[in-house]
Amino acid sequence: MKLTIIAGARPNFMKIAPIIAAIEEKKREGYRISYRLVHTGQHYDKNMSDSFFEQLGIPAPHANLSAGGGSQAEQTASIMVRFEQELIENPCDMILVVGDVTSTMACAIVAKKLKIKVAHVEAGIRSGDITMPEEINRLVTDSITDYFFTTSVIANTNLQKEGKTNEQIIFVGNTMIDTLLQQRARFIAPPIWEAAKLQPKEYIVMTLHRPANVDEEANLALLIGEIMRNTRDLPVIFPVHPRTAKNLEKIAVDHPRLFLVPPLSYLEFNYLVERAKAVVTDSGGITEETTVMGVPCMTLRDTTERPETCITGTNELLGTDPAALAPAMDKLFSGQWKKGAIPALWDGNTAKRITQKLIELFAVKQEPVVVYE
Numbered sequence: 623m624k625l626t627i628i629a630g631a632r633p634n635f636m637k638i639a640p641i642i643a644a645i646e647e648k649k650r651e652g653y654r655i656s657y658r659l660v661h662t663g664q665h666y667d668k669n670m671s672d673s674f675f676e677q678l679g680i681p682a683p684h685a686n687l688s689a690g691g692g693s694q695a696e697q698t699a700s701i702m703v704r705f706e707q708e709l710i711e712n713p714c715d716m717i718l719v720v721g722d723v724t725s726t727m728a729c730a731i732v733a734k735k736l737k738i739k740v741a742h743v744e745a746g747i748r749s750g751d752i753t754m755p756e757e758i759n760r761l762v763t764d765s766i767t768d769y770f771f772t773t774s775v776i777a778n779t780n781l782q783k784e785g786k787t788n789e790q791i792i793f794v795g796n797t798m799i800d801t802l803l804q805q806r807a808r809f810i811a812p813p814i815w816e817a818a819k820l821q822p823k824e825y826i827v828m829t830l831h832r833p834a835n836v837d838e839e840a841n842l843a844l845l846i847g848e849i850m851r852n853t854r855d856l857p858v859i860f861p862v863h864p865r866t867a868k869n870l871e872k873i874a875v876d877h878p879r880l881f882l883v884p885p886l887s888y889l890e891f892n893y894l895v896e897r898a899k900a901v902v903t904d905s906g907g908i909t910e911e912t913t914v915m916g917v918p919c920m921t922l923r924d925t926t927e928r929p930e931t932c933i934t935g936t937n938e939l940l941g942t943d944p945a946a947l948a949p950a951m952d953k954l955f956s957g958q959w960k961k962g963a964i965p966a967l968w969d970g971n972t973a974k975r976i977t978q979k980l981i982e983l984f985a986v987k988q989e990p991v992v993v994y995e
Contacts, residue, residue, distance in 0.1 A: 623654065623655045623656070623715050623716075623980065623981075623984040623986045624656055624657075624658070624713075624714040624715050625645070625655065625656070625657040625658070625714060625715065625716055625717070625718055625980065626657070626658045626660055626708075626709070626712070626714040626716070626717045626718070626733075627641065627642065627657050627658070627659050627660065627717075627718045628660055628662065628705075628717060628718065628719045628720070628725055628726065628729045629659065629660070629661050629662070629680075629683070629720070629725070630661065630662035630663070630664035630665065630701070630723055630724065630725025630726070630729075631664045631665045631721075631723040631724075631725060632665050632674065633720075633721050633723065633798075633907050634720050634721050634723060634725070634726075635674035635675065635678060635680060635888075636674070636678065636797070636798050636801040636802075636888065636907075637720040637721055637743060637744065637797045637798055637801070638659075638680065638720055638797075639678040639679065639680050639797075639800075639801050639804075640797050640800035640801055640804065640972070640973035641718070641720075641743070641797060641973045641976055641977065642657065642659065642680060642681065643679070643973065644973040644974045644976065644977040645657055645977055647974075647977075648977055648981065650991070651988065651991065652988045652989040652990060652991045653981055653986050653987070653988050653989075654986055654987050654988075654989065655977075655980070655981065655984075655986050658684045658685070658712055658714065659680075659681065659683045659684050659685075660683060660684065660685045660686075660687065660705070660708055660729075661683035661685070661686045661687065662686075662687045662689050662690075662701050662704075662705065662725040662728075662729070663686050663687050663688040663689045663690045664689060664690055664697065664701065664723060664724060664725045665690065673887045673888070674887070674888055677805075677808075677887055677888050677889050678801060678805065678888065684712075685708055685712075687700075687701060687704040687705060687708065688704075689701040689704055689725075694724065694755060697724055698724055698727070698728045701724065701725055701728040701729065702728045702729075702731065702732050705728065705729050705732045706732045706735075706736070709732065709733065709736055709738065710736070713738075714738060715738070715739065715984060716738065716739040716740065716741055716768075716980075716984075717729060717730070717733040717738055717739075717740055717741070718740075718741045718742075718743060719740065719741070719742055719743070719763065720742075720743040720744055720797070721743070721744050722744070722747070722756040722757075722759045722760045722763070722927075723756070723759065724755070724759060726742070726759055726763050727758075727759040727762045727763050730742070730762075730763045730766055730767065731762070731766065734766045739768045739769070740763075740766065740767045740768050740769075741767070741768065741769040741770075741771060741980070742763055742764060742767040742769070742770055742771065743771045743797060743976065744771070744772075744773055744777075744796075744797075745760075745763075745764055745767060745770035745771060745772055745777065745781065745791075746764065746770055746772045746773075746776075746777030746778060746780045746781040746791070747760060747773065747774075747776075747777050747780070747927040747928060748760065748761075748777075748780045748927055749925040749926060749927040750925050751924070751925045754832075756906075756927075757927070760927070764781065764784065764786075765784075767790075768790065769790055769792065769979075769983065770786060770790055770791045770792065771792050771794045771976050771979075772791060772792065772793050772794065773794075773795060773796040773928075773930075773965075773967075773968075774793075774928075774930045774965060774966070775793065775966070776929055776930060777793075778791050778793055792975075792976075792979050793967065794967065794972050794975040794976050794979070795966075795967030795968055795969060795971070795972035795975065796910060796965075796967070796968045796972055797972045797973050797976070798907060798910055798911070799910065799911075799914055799968040799969075799970060799972065800970050800971070800972050800973050801888075802892065802911055802914055802915075803914075803970040804970065805888070805889060805892070806892075806896075808889055809889050809890075809892050809893035809896060810889045810890055810893055811890070811893050812883070812886050812887075812890035812891075812893065812894065813883075814859055814881055814883050814894075815893070815894070817881075818857050818859070818881050820857060820859070820894075820897075822897040823897065823898070823899045824856060824857075824899060825856050825857040825858070825859055825894075825898060825899060826849075826853050826856055826857070826858045826859070826898060826899060826900055826901070826902060827858075827859050827860075827861075827894050827895055827898045827900075827901045827902070827903075828849060828858055828859065828860045828901070828902045828903065829860070829861060829863065829901075829902075829903045829904070829905055829908060830842075830845070830860075830863070830866055830903070830904055830922070831863035831865050831866055831904065831905070832904040832922075832923065834904075834923070834924075834942050835904050835922055835942060836863075836865060836866045836869055837869070839869050839872050839873050842866075842869050842870070842873060843873045843875070844944050845922070845944050846875055846877075846880070847944075848944035848945070848947050848948070849902060849944075849947060850877050850879060850880060851948075852947050852948050852951040852952075853879070853951065854951075854955060855879070856879065856899065857879050857880075857881060858877075858879055858880050858881065859881050859883065859894060859898075860880060860881065860882050860883065861883050861884065861885055861886045861891060862882050862883065862884065862885070863885065864885070870882065892911065892915075895908070895911060895912060895915065895917060896915050896917065898917055899918070899954070900917065900918040900919065900920065900954050900959075901917055901918070901919045901920070902919075902920045902922065902947075903919065903920070903921060903922070904921065904922045904923050906926065906927055906928050909921055909926070909928055909931040909935070909937040910928060910931055910935075910968075912931075912935070912936055912937060913930075913931045913934070913935025913936050913937060913962055913964065913965070913968075914935075914964055914968060916936060916961070916962060917936060918936050918954055918959040919931070919935075919936050919937040919938070920937075920938055920940050920947070920950050920954075921937055921938065921939050921940060922940055922941070922942055923939060923940075923941070923942065924939075924941050924942055925939075926939055930965045931965075934962065934963050934964070934965045935962040935963070935964070935965065936959070936960060936961070936962035937962075938950065938960075
C-alpha cells in the first residue's frame with residue numbers, strides 16, 4: 623500500500639507525527655505499507671514549521687510544495703496546482719489529510735479529481751459557524767472523503783447526519799493527544815520562564831488569533847484590557863501569532879504584567895501550558911491539550927468544534943464579549959473551576975488504531991521479518 627500524507631500548517635505536524643511512527647512500526651513488522659510525506663509549505667515560519675519536524679521526530683518531507691503566502695484563494699490555488707503535479711509524478715493508493723487547514727481541503731479536492739481515495743483524520747468536527755475558514759475546509763473535505771477517522775462520538779453523529787455510512791466512520795481517538803503523551807516528558811522551559819521568574823500555577827497563558835478577536839483594533843485593546851484587569855497580580859504570557867502582531871503594534875499594548883513573546887516551539891509552549899494556572903485562548907487544539915493536562919481553559923469564542931472539551935474536559939466557552947471574563951476569573955481564583963476528565967480513546971494509541979485500519983482496508987500483506995545474527 624502506498625500512502626501520501628499531507629502536512630501544511632502547525633496543527634498538522636502534531637497529528638501526523640504519531641501516524642508516521644505507527645507506520646514505521648508496522649513496516650518493521652513486515653507489513654508492505656509505505657508513505658510519502660508532502661509538506662505543502664502553508665506555514666513557513668521556522669517556529670511554526672521546521673522546529674515541529676525537528677522536535678517531534680518527523681522525518682524530512684519527501685516533497686515541499688512551498689505554497690505559503692498570499693490570500694486564501696491564492697494559497698488554495700497554489701497548493702492545488704503543485705499537489706496535482708506531485709500526485710501525477712508519485713501516484714498512490716490513498717492520501718491522508720489531517721485537521722481543517724487550507725492544505726487539507728485543497729489536497730483532498732486534487733486527489734478526488736485524480737480518482738485517488740481520501741482518508742481524513744479528525745473528521746466530522748463542526749462548529750456550526752460558516753464564517754470560520756476552518757469550518758468551510760471541514761465541510762468541503764468531508765463532503766468528498768472516503769474514510770473518516772474521528773476523535774469523538776459527537777463527530778460520529780455529525781457525519782451520520784450528513785449521510786455517511788457506519789462503514790466509512792472509524793472512531794479512533796485523537797492523534798494530537800498521542801503526541802502530547804509521547805512528548806510530555808520532553809517539555810522544555812522557554813526563555814520567558816527565567817526572564818519573567820515564573821512559578822507553577824502562578825501565571826496565565828493567553829493565545830489569540832481569530833478574526834473576531836484580533837482584526838478590529840478597538841476590540842483587541844478592550845479584550846486585552848479586560849484580561850489584564852481580571853488576572854489579579856499574575857503575569858500573563860502571550861505568544862503572539864503573526865496575525866495578531868500587526869494589530870498589537872497599532873494599539874501599542876503596554877502592561878507590566880503582560881509578556882509578549884514570539885511563537886514558541888511545541889515543547890516550549892506545552893511546558894508553559896502544563897504549569898499555568900489557566901489558559902485563555904480562541905484556539906481549538908489547545909483546548910484538547912488543556913483537557914488532558916487538567917488545566918483550566920477559557921475559550922473566547924461563541925462556538926466550538928470540540929464540545930467534548932467542555933462537556934467532559936476543563937474548557938469553558940465564554941463567547942467574544944469581554945464582560946464574560948470577570949465571572950470566569952472569579953470562579954478560577956475562588957477554586958471553583960471544574961476538574962474535568964479525559965474523553966474516550968484519548969489514550970495515546972490513536973495512530974496505532976488508524977494504521978491498523980488502513981492495513982485492514984487495503985488488505986496489506988505481512989512478510990516474514992528476517993533477523994540476521
